[in-house]
Amino acid sequence: AMFHLFTHAFFKALLFLGAGSVIHGMHHEQDMRRMGHLTKYLPVTFGVMIVGTIAITGLGIPGIDLGFAGFYSKDAIINAAFVSGHDQGFGYFAYIVGVLVAGLTSFYSWRLAFMTFSGTAKWEHASHGDSPHGAVVAHPDQSHASAAQIETHSEPDTNPRTDDGHADHGHGAFKPHESPWVMLVPLLALSVGAIFSGGLFDRMFIGEGRDAFWRGAIFTSAHNTTLAHIDALPVWAAQAPLVLSVIGLLVAAYYYLLHPAYAKAIADNDGLLYRFVYNKWYVDEIYQATFVKGARALGDVLWHTGDQKIIDGGGPNGVAWLSARAGRGLAVLQSGYLYHYAFVMLLGVAGLLTYALMAWKH
Incomplete structure (x- = not known):
């Protein structure tokens, strides 16, 4: 050789x-x-x-x-x-x-x-x-x-x-x-x-x-x-x-x-x-149909399923989505009205007093 x-x-x-x-x-x-x-x-x-x-x-x-x-x-x-x-x-x-x-x-x-x-x-x-x-x-x-x-x-x-x-x-x-x-x-x-x-x-x-x-x-x-x-x-x-x-x-x-x-x-x-x-034994066409298109199909699967759905979806995108969803839920409680905050504080004080009385009783 x-x-x-x-x-x-x-x-x-x-x-x-x-x-x-x-x-x-x-x-x-x-x-x-x-x-x-x-x-x-x-x-x-x-x-x-x-x-x-x-x-x-x-x-x-x-x-x-x-x-x-x-x-x-x-x-x-x-x-x-x-x-x-x-x-x-x-x-x-x-x-x-x-x-x-x-x-x-x-x-x-x-x-x-x-x-x-x-x-x-x-x-x-x-x-x-x-x-x-x-x-x-x-x-x-x-x-x-x-x-x-x-x-x-x-x-x-x-x-x-x-x-x-x-x-x-x-x-x-x-x-x-x-x-x-x-x-x-x-x-x-x-x-x-x-x-x-x-x-x-x-x-x-x-x-x-x-x-x-x-x-x-x-x-x-x-x-x-x-x-x-x-x-x-x-x-x-x-x-x-x-x-x-x-x-x-x-x-x-x-x-x-x-x-x-x-x-x-x-x-x-x-x-x-x-x-x-x-057509050169159709080598180019066969190569295109098998290796090129096959590699592209495999790449699409790894891209859409593996990268986008699993890696990104379960990783940074998933965490970002969860944080955004939690933020939107917590934002409902932030109305900006003073009487809403006073009411929540009274509920908290009532809860603490109830817990203290029950603990003192026992």
Whole structure:
């Protein structure tokens, strides 16, 4: 896990900053459905994004241990899960999940690369207000923008850019451009880590040099021999992550590189599976219905019943209510008339005399 955290820092940062470079080159456009054919205009960004994609999908050759950073750390986790399954059946379940996730990661990562950099230039149509599917639309925050602003596909208060990325205060044609070197140099540096960090540090993090590297910083039981057998897997188990990653790559290439019309047809059909995936497995909706609304309902109960009725009602509010009620009752006796007070005093004197006579009599 620590090894993957280390390698992951390189290629995930590379992909995030690479996405920022694409957004910059596309004049702040963030919808991949409005991109395509960007390799020619953003060659350096394309190259580093492919490096990051290969690294995050874990492509490599298991037999000779040759691959980018993600290949070493991702496969190490999956292999360790398989080895731990010999003693705990849950390890096999974790292995299966890891292999399937490797395929999904490969699919969506290569889908991103193909939709963004390959195929036809969707931005040529988008720059004139057309949606990726042919309908004329404007951005949500462009509902009151001028036609020229919509045609340049910019925010209402954003000036279009020239090919070199500088502001064009006219309304020139939209055209992607490569990012400046101040953005590209960090991407190139991260690319080096995404390529070599796995192979260079594999021995120290999880290999035979791990004891000298960690020096007791991470406790490992003497009975845990998982890392010692991490490379002793059946051929099919060792090859499965690579096979699923390649399958994910091929499926993405088939639908988004070779036959993009098929992907569009699936989206236009708006089927149950498509809506399930498009809405991110409805994780947000389920989270909202269970945790958010559940936590709010529990909070309302604790607020109205626990806090207001029990704590406040039986505590400060209850004491204040009782004091006010007693005060109103005692206020009736405070009329302000002298004869009322004299009458009460006579009743008191009569009471005391009665008590004294009865006590003296006994």
